[in-house]
Amino acid sequence: MQMFSGSINSLKNGIRLWTRSSLKKRLILYFLAIIVIMTALNIYPYYSISVLMNRMSSTFELNVQLNQLNNTLEQLNYAYENYLETKHSKSLDDYYRYSNELWNQANAIRIDNSSMDNMLVMKDIRNMIDNYLDETNAAVTARRARMVDSYLYHYEESAKIHQYIVEYIHKLNNNMFFQNTDRYTSVRKSIQLVQTFNIGVILTIIVLTVVLILWFTYRITKPIFELSRAADEITRGNFNVPSVLVTSNDEIGIMAEAFNRMTASIREYINEINEKVELERRLQEKEMENLIIRTNLREAELHALQSQINPHFLFNTLNAGAQLAMMEGADRACSFIENAAELFRYNMRNLDKPVTIGDELRNVENYMHLLNERFADKIEFTLEKDDSTLDRKIPCMILQPIVENAYIHGVGDLERLGKISLSVKKQDGYAAISIKDNGKGMSRDKINEILNGTSGGDPANEKPAATAGEKSRHEGHTNGIGLNNIISRLKIFYSRDDILSIHSEPGHGTEVVLRIPMED
Amino acid sequence: MRKKNYIVLVTLIILPILIITAVIYYNINNALHSLDNSAGIVVPKTDPKYHFAMICENMDDPFWLSVKKGVQKASKEFNVAVEFNWPGSISADAQYKCLDMAIVSNVDGIVTYVWNEEETSKLIDKSVDRGIPIVTIRTDAKDSRRAAFVGLNTYSAGTEIGRMLIEATGGKGEAVALVSHKEPGDTIVQNLMISGFTDALKNTPELKLQTLEYDYANVLSLEDTIQDLLINRPGLDAIITTSEKDTTLVAQRLIDLNKLYYNIIGYGDTPEILRYIDNGVIFGTVSANHEQMGYEAVKALVDLKEGGRTSAYFTVDIQLITKENVAEILAAKEEASE
Numbered sequence: 001m002q003m004f005s006g007s008i009n010s011l012k013n014g015i016r017l018w019t020r021s022s023l024k025k026r027l028i029l030y031f032l033a034i035i036v037i038m039t040a041l042n043i044y045p046y047y048s049i050s051v052l053m054n055r056m057s058s059t060f061e062l063n064v065q066l067n068q069l070n071n072t073l074e075q076l077n078y079a080y081e082n083y084l085e086t087k088h089s090k091s092l093d094d095y096y097r098y099s100n101e102l103w104n105q106a107n108a109i110r111i112d113n114s115s116m117d118n119m120l121v122m123k124d125i126r127n128m129i130d131n132y133l134d135e136t137n138a139a140v141t142a143r144r145a146r147m148v149d150s151y152l153y154h155y156e157e158s159a160k161i162h163q164y165i166v167e168y169i170h171k172l173n174n175n176m177f178f179q180n181t182d183r184y185t186s187v188r189k190s191i192q193l194v195q196t197f198n199i200g201v202i203l204t205i206i207v208l209t210v211v212l213i214l215w216f217t218y219r220i221t222k223p224i225f226e227l228s229r230a231a232d233e234i235t236r237g238n239f240n241v242p243s244v245l246v247t248s249n250d251e252i253g254i255m256a257e258a259f260n261r262m263t264a265s266i267r268e269y270i271n272e273i274n275e276k277v278e279l280e281r282r283l284q285e286k287e288m289e290n291l292i293i294r295t296n297l298r299e300a301e302l303h304a305l306q307s308q309i310n311p312h313f314l315f316n317t318l319n320a321g322a323q324l325a326m327m328e329g330a331d332r333a334c335s336f337i338e339n340a341a342e343l344f345r346y347n348m349r350n351l352d353k354p355v356t357i358g359d360e361l362r363n364v365e366n367y368m369h370l371l372n373e374r375f376a377d378k379i380e381f382t383l384e385k386d387d388s389t390l391d392r393k394i395p396c397m398i399l400q401p402i403v404e405n406a407y408i409h410g411v412g413d414l415e416r417l418g419k420i421s422l423s424v425k426k427q428d429g430y431a432a433i434s435i436k437d438n439g440k441g442m443s444r445d446k447i448n449e450i451l452n453g454t455s456g457g458d459p460a461n462e463k464p465a466a467t468a469g470e471k472s473r474h475e476g477h478t479n480g481i482g483l484n485n486i487i488s489r490l491k492i493f494y495s496r497d498d499i500l501s502i503h504s505e506p507g508h509g510t511e512v513v514l515r516i517p518m519e520d
Numbered sequence: 521m522r523k524k525n526y527i528v529l530v531t532l533i534i535l536p537i538l539i540i541t542a543v544i545y546y547n548i549n550n551a552l553h554s555l556d557n558s559a560g561i562v563v564p565k566t567d568p569k570y571h572f573a574m575i576c577e578n579m580d581d582p583f584w585l586s587v588k589k590g591v592q593k594a595s596k597e598f599n600v601a602v603e604f605n606w607p608g609s610i611s612a613d614a615q616y617k618c619l620d621m622a623i624v625s626n627v628d629g630i631v632t633y634v635w636n637e638e639e640t641s642k643l644i645d646k647s648v649d650r651g652i653p654i655v656t657i658r659t660d661a662k663d664s665r666r667a668a669f670v671g672l673n674t675y676s677a678g679t680e681i682g683r684m685l686i687e688a689t690g691g692k693g694e695a696v697a698l699v700s701h702k703e704p705g706d707t708i709v710q711n712l713m714i715s716g717f718t719d720a721l722k723n724t725p726e727l728k729l730q731t732l733e734y735d736y737a738n739v740l741s742l743e744d745t746i747q748d749l750l751i752n753r754p755g756l757d758a759i760i761t762t763s764e765k766d767t768t769l770v771a772q773r774l775i776d777l778n779k780l781y782y783n784i785i786g787y788g789d790t791p792e793i794l795r796y797i798d799n800g801v802i803f804g805t806v807s808a809n810h811e812q813m814g815y816e817a818v819k820a821l822v823d824l825k826e827g828g829r830t831s832a833y834f835t836v837d838i839q840l841i842t843k844e845n846v847a848e849i850l851a852a853k854e855e856a857s858e
Contacts, residue, residue: 033530037537051549117561120571120601127626164621175560194544201537208533 132161239267311348339369358390360399384423389431395493401481410439431516438509568601573622575632582790590814598822623647629821634659653824668820670834672808678716688783688803691724693757697731764788771796797846804842812836
């Protein structure tokens, strides 16, 4: 059982070795196969020829033995006849010696079973020699005993048998000779066949070998060539070479695989680098844009600065004009210019800094003073104020724009006398500031639009020609501050949105109420 | 996948080479072995139990060839070797020598034909003295100490030929029996056969039969005899021959001369004779199973060796062949040869 599993294991190993056959192994196997075929081809004719030679030589040996037998027989016969004629004792010695020799030789000849008939003929010969020796012995005995009749009879018999023996030896010799020649001719035919066959096989093997060599070299060199071409491509900078396809799993296959892995990783690496470069380029572009924007900004600021006349200069100029008017005794002109200067100064304030309600009221008074000087008899302005509320903080430039709106949109176009009244009262912990006019008034929708900031907060929209109003949006305004700006600033400042409310009806004037909480 | 292809390819190359090599090797070995058989000795495949000798007249006569076939069959069956000896020339000396050699060789048994009763009997007795049993074949030496005789009933063969002659001629006309004037041999057979004819023709006095002798040793002699016959005997109706060889020769001669209006009645069943019967050249023949003779002779010797006794007289059946049954016999022969 163990042996069995062991052999299975070794078989598996062998198969694995074979399937993982490397170039070296394959070449070795191939050469071994050729050597085996060649050896088989050469051993075979060698073997057949050697068998034939053995046969032939054994036959020739037999021939030699038979000839010796024949010679001995002749010598024996000579001695025998000589004795019968002369009764010479030497001849008798010879006779015994040769008859012994003949007997031994006859028994020494062995023919193997493979040629039955030769064996039988040899047996015949042996038996004849037996009979012959019997007859000659009888003849010799009779001669010694001088029994003439008997000796003549036996002599005649022995002479006949002698003749038969010679004939049989010849027959056997002949037989073997013909058998040999037949054997030779037939084997020669076969050997010729073998030779032709061998030549055919050798030619086939040569052709096969050439084909195999070509195939092998092609299979070995093709992938190498492809690899080198791919390597050239990479050298020239083209990393997108298609992977080299090598199906064999020998050393070349392993090399090609490694090469493919290498190209793939190089490609990956290069791609990574490219991505990084791209990213950096984009970053630089962005920075450049930013720089351009900043430069533009500075330039705009510069332009803005350039386009402004220094307000202090204007303010000082106006003050100088007021003093000049006072010295010349023009009191109205003096106060007008003073009010204008005051308005300028207030307008120059930083919008982010809160002021008191009193400051705001003073500013409104200045503004109204200028308006009264311009439209003396058209507008009547009244102001009521509760002094306890004057110190309350309020965002800057809130009241003046509302009053300006009331003037421009409310009463500016009226034929009759326009009235604008401003009152500041303390009411339930609030400072209620009311700006009221007797102008055109607004519809409910309009009020909602203004409060929700959807109309751009511009009461000019009340005008029938809205497009014209858009263009002349700030016409007649002292600054660019609209109602929605005011609403949003109040909302931010007090963190609540119920500060400003508008009460109005078309034809019955408008009242804007600000409820400023007295406590923070 | 590729590896598998590779293995298959190599196997496909090596396999045919090995197969062809094996076939050639087998052929050479066969040639080396089969050649050791010579025509002179019939041997079985295995080691033979006995070694017999067979003395026959010659090895050209279809009769002896048929006998040899029977001997081969027996050789296989009883596992014995049989050595064939025949005289190189037809002389009493050569025939004597053949038999004597077999006796001196101390073979286990001898089958011989009898060429001369007196001379052969002497040798037979000498052989039996030495303990070698002898069976005679075809011709017999009744007064010798031969153990058995195997042959056909020559007399009844003669009467059958006589009957066929009456059938062929309608009991009228002239007929000639060609008898070879041989050195001692066949006269015994022929005499028996002739007495058979004459006995058969006793009741038909209108049919005249004459016996013509010719010199067997001389081939031209028979031709001359036929030539003479055709010229000198214009009223001839039928020609009778007593051996296969003569029958074939006469038929061929008559075909050569384009004289096919004679009734030839002969002996034998060789393919050639059968063809002549089929063609109508030969009217009919009498034949016996010669193979059986060879077989029985060997069997008798084996029986003698193993059981010490055998029946003293074997005859084989006589068969009449005419145009009516020739097709059957031809078919049977073909079957047997396959």
